[in-house]
Amino acid sequence: MEKIRVIDSHTAGEPTRLVISGAPDLGGGSLAERFAQLRENYDWLRTSLCLEPRASEAAVGALLCEPDDPHNDAAVIFFNNSGYLGMCGHATIGLVATLEYLGRMNVGEYRIETPVGVVGARLHGNGRVTVSNVASYRFRKDVAVEAEGYGTVKGDIAWGGNWFFLVRDPGIGLRKANLEKLMGFSKAVRKGLETASIRGDDEAEIDHVEVVGEGGDGVDGRNFVLCPGAEYDRSPCGTGVSAKLACLYSDGDLKEGEVWLQAGILGGVFEGKVHIVNGELIPQITGEAFVSAESYIVFSPCDPYRHGIHP
Secondary structure, eight states, X not given: OEEEEEEEEEETTEEEEEEEEOOOOOOXXXXXXXXXXXXXXXXXXXXXXXXXXXXXTTOEEEEEEOOSSXXXXXXXXXXXXXXXXXXXXXXXXXXHHHHHHTTSOOSEEEEEEETTEEEEEEEEETTEEEEEOSOBEEEEEEEEEEETTTEEEEEEEEXXXXXXXXXXXXXXXXXXXXXXXXXXXXXXXXXHHHHTTOOOGGGOOOOEEEEEEEEETTEEEEEEEEETTTEEOSSOOHHHHHHHHHHHHHTTSSOTTOOEEEEOTTSOEEEEEEEEETTEEEEEEEEEEEEEEEEEXXXXXXXXXXXXXXX
């Protein structure tokens, strides 16, 4: 029987499953080439780790890799129940907290390669991590979308390591008790984006919908994020907060270095800041992750669902 060693963690309630050893050999190419190998030839790894019977639909997988550049400290490929992610903020926090747990990282600064670029990470200790994300920006403002059952809504298209459509809460209320209604609204918005062929820069698919609302109770804003694959982010979503910060800065509502506290649908909070580096907006997202399990994924050749239960 084949075995793959994984360590599970969660960041503000959102799970990450990090592959430590036993994954398929992706060759010695660049991270982009290894990413292509995984997606094209070993997608069973993704489905095995992120689909039932071994996981919930919310699970995000992360494959720990050797970096292309020896000056960087690690490399990672992210995936979930529906496909692959360019960047994942909560999972990067989980990755660094897990490497701290394993004794591979101590308090300090690190550089991590992702499929969309190198990100920085500062480990504060006890699972608290600051991620300096890839350059983020707002692509379009006040884009009108027809959302079935809700009429015309307007939102912003922004990049935070993934593509987001940020739309105001139509009055549902950003509370866990309203999950079903929030799912219905955000799915209607995403369907409207697809129907109208509204896309991001370079015609990229907008696969995340972020419903945003006012803060209060010690936070500056709240959100609900619909992820690819029709699951919601339990955390405030690191790339989603990055996209939100880019919009705030563009509107003049957030100054460089000013702290923005963003609460997710479960109440967990990420601390966000922006810095302008060589003319680009670099979001910094701080959160904390907790290791929840160490295990081996066992692949029995007799198990008909060893590679996951596909939709």
